[in-house]
Amino acid sequence: MTLADAHAVVTGAGTGIGRAVALALAEEGAKVSLLGRRIEKLEEVAGAAGAMAISCDVTDPAQVSRAMRAAREANGPIGLLVNNAGAAASAPFAKWDTESWRASLAVNLDGVFHCTHAVIEDMIEADGGRIVTIASNAGLRGYAYTAPYCAAKHGAVGLMRALAVEFAGKNITANAVCPGFVDTEIVAEAVRLITHKTGRSEDEARAELAALNPSGRLIAPREVASLVLELARSDRTGEAVELA
Structure with a gap:
């Protein structure tokens, strides 16, 4: 995939890994749409990257739909999605309740589903696209006191592997980046x-x-961004690439 002039959407793009990915894509000449809950942070990155900032909570499918529509109106069909939005909370397993469990899965797994589902038709119609999800090495192994986060990240990795199989041969790739502590x-x-x-x-x-x-x-955020760009350019699919 050529990144120059491609339309890339990055979620959770206001800080950290999302910011680094957005800046790296802009340097490659991509048209970048930034999604996140904190519009002030997004606008700071948008100014540096020449990108578009769109307020969006990825846990809300209606907000995701509106945000993707706004992104398309500004930059055209979406060819690259970087699912980066996430949150990590820590507590002993016995102290997690249903509400906090669902909140963790909502941002770390449901958000990946909502955003991917909202862009997949663009990629099908274009006969090509790239989906890169920032998971975690907690999606490959377990860590104490982060049961919901580990479960969600395992689910995100599994979703990418499932999509890789479903869209094999259609020039749509789905991969996960699994960094350690960044x-x-x-x-x-x-x-x-x-x-x-x-x-x-x-x-x-x-x-x-x-x-x-x-x-x-x-790990430095720019290291994760470099791996995202590598996967976006390649035909590799169904991978969960650990970076630690």
């Missing part, structure tokens, strides 16, 4: 939680999380 707001929040509950310093908490990555360091 230097984003989500990790910053985890650091704050660790320091609050354990009394460790922020540096100690960051080092503890970094040590969980085989590299021994936190």
Whole structure:
């Protein structure tokens, strides 16, 4: 797939990985539509990337439908979708209730479904497209105290594998990127939680999380963005690529 002039939609694009992906796509000449709940953050990225910012909560299918329609009106049919919106909360399994369980699945799994479902007809009609979902290595293995997040990310990986099979031979690819701990707001929040509950310093908490990555360091968002661009350009499909 040629990224120049392709219309790419990036969800959760206001900060972290989404921001890095949006900027990287813009550098490649793509027409980028940015979706997210915090319009101020989106507009900051839009200004830097020459992109379009659209307020959207991916857990609401009606909002997703309106956002994709607005994106099409501005930039044409959607050829690349980057499902990045997500949230991670931590608690012992016994303390999760149905409401908090559903909230985690809503953003981390249902949102992937809503956005992918909203763009797939564009790709079918164009005889081609790319879907890249930012999952997590929590979609490949388990972590304590994050049961809903792990379950949702496993589901997101499974969805990409299912779509890869369904659209095999139709030039529509579906892949998942599964990073370990990335230097984003989500990790910053985890650091704050660790320091609050354990009394460790922020540096100690960051080092503890970094040590969980085989590299021994936190991943930079631009590294994830580079992998997204690699998958968007290629014919590889059904992969869950770990980056740790």
